[in-house]
Amino acid sequence: MRATADFDLFKTSDDHEEIRAVLREVVAEKITPHAAEVDETGAFPQHAFDALRALDLHAPHIPEAYEGVGADALATCIVIEEVARGCASSSLIPAVNKLGTMPLILGADEEVLQRYLPPVARGEAMFSYGLSEREAGSDTAAMRTRARAEGDKWVLNGQKAWISNAGVSEFYTVLAVTDPDGRRGANITAFVVEKGDEGFGFSEPERKMGIHGSPTRELHLDNVRIPDSRRVGPVGDGLKIALRTLDHTRITIGAQAVGIAQGALDTALAYVKERKQFGKAIAEFQGLQFMIADMAMELEAARQLVYVAAARSERDDADLPFFGAAAKCFASDVAMKVTTDAVQLLGGAGYTRTSRWSG
Structure with missing residues (x-):
């Protein structure tokens, strides 16, 4: 049957x-x-x-x-x-x-x-996300940023770390503890902080190993007073909203990894078709063909996993947390492998910042 x-x-x-x-x-x-x-x-x-x-x-x-x-x-x-x-x-x-x-x-x-x-x-502003802290990376519930209620306003104090596009974005979703004595994980609330808010500032950009054009900076909140109308969701629901956000957005980092890997593979393919040794293009060497086939195979597997996770995100499936995390993890690992292999395929040209080869 x-x-x-x-x-x-x-x-x-x-x-x-x-x-x-x-x-x-x-x-x-x-x-x-x-x-x-x-x-x-x-x-x-x-x-x-x-x-x-x-x-x-x-x-x-x-x-x-x-x-x-x-x-x-x-x-x-x-x-x-x-x-x-x-x-x-x-x-x-x-x-x-x-x-x-x-x-x-x-x-x-x-x-x-x-x-x-x-x-x-409309493209008039960008929006960044302020969740992580130096001492609260994966353990988000351990965050130290605080939001204290004062009438119909909130006063925010603390810092957020590793914030992408910080300083360029006009708006920031910031997570803060609103009930220090409350149950861990159910005492955090989300707010919108604006770039021009008094007491809100940024560190110098981090000196990263890559993706240099996206500034990564700390957010500094020093008695930043904002109205309650900028609260995102009910008081105490911040961490729940934050984790659901990550479920839906991990796949975008998987997509970024797929794109990076595809760009590296494209560049490597162009090079091996042009580069000649022993009277023929090195793309004709079977050992390199095996290597390129493995790169393409793993890249396509990563792409398919990202797309499947995206479909689950659109439906808000119950298993999205697994698929979103799996897509991000697998695609990132594949991007590391494919880009490293691409450097090998380019030989000396892959290890220099400038090269006579323009591909």
Whole structure:
């Protein structure tokens, strides 16, 4: 007897592939040519933001009700993947915009949504996410940032670490303990902090090993007074909203990893087809063909896992926490392997910051 099962498969639509085709052309023309300079100088890739904004793809996930294009989770992943293929730093523009606004989409009331989502959708502002702290990375419930109620206002004190696009973004979702004596994990609340709030500032940018064009800085909150109307969700629900946010946004980092790996594979393939040794292109050497086949195979497996996780995110499936984490972990591991192998395939050209080979 033949067994049957309901496989929750994704299928990219014509619209998905049209987004990919249009974006691939724009990335090749307007983003990739500046990637090396962005990495060298650490400057925020404003040119990439402008190019994505012109396509309404700088924050594609924002619903149409808030002036966005309402792209689904898979389309958003395709956007991030294609941008990362040309410039990893630039891919964090749509990725971080989703990360910063997702707590609002999941938990905020209509007043907060109407106030903050349209400016992001219009490209007038970016949105970052303030969860981690130096002493509370994976153990988010151990955070030390505090929010004290004073009438109809909140006073925030503390710091957040490793915040992507900090200083460039206008808005920040910040998690803070609102009941120090309350039950651990149920005593945290989310708020929107604005760049211009008195007492709110940033550290100097971190000196990172890569993705230099996306500034990573600490947030400093020194008696930052904000109205209760900037609270995201009920008091005490902050950590629950934060963890759900991560379930939906880990896949975007998986998509970024897939794009980085694809860009590395593309570059390596172009090189081995051009580079000649012993009278023929090194792409004809069987040992290298095996290596390239393994890279392509693992990359495609990572892509498929990211897309499946994106489909689960769109449906808000119960098993999304597993698939989102698995997609991020596996795709990141594959990106490390593929990029390392690409360096090997490029030989000396893969180990120099400048090369006579222009591929």
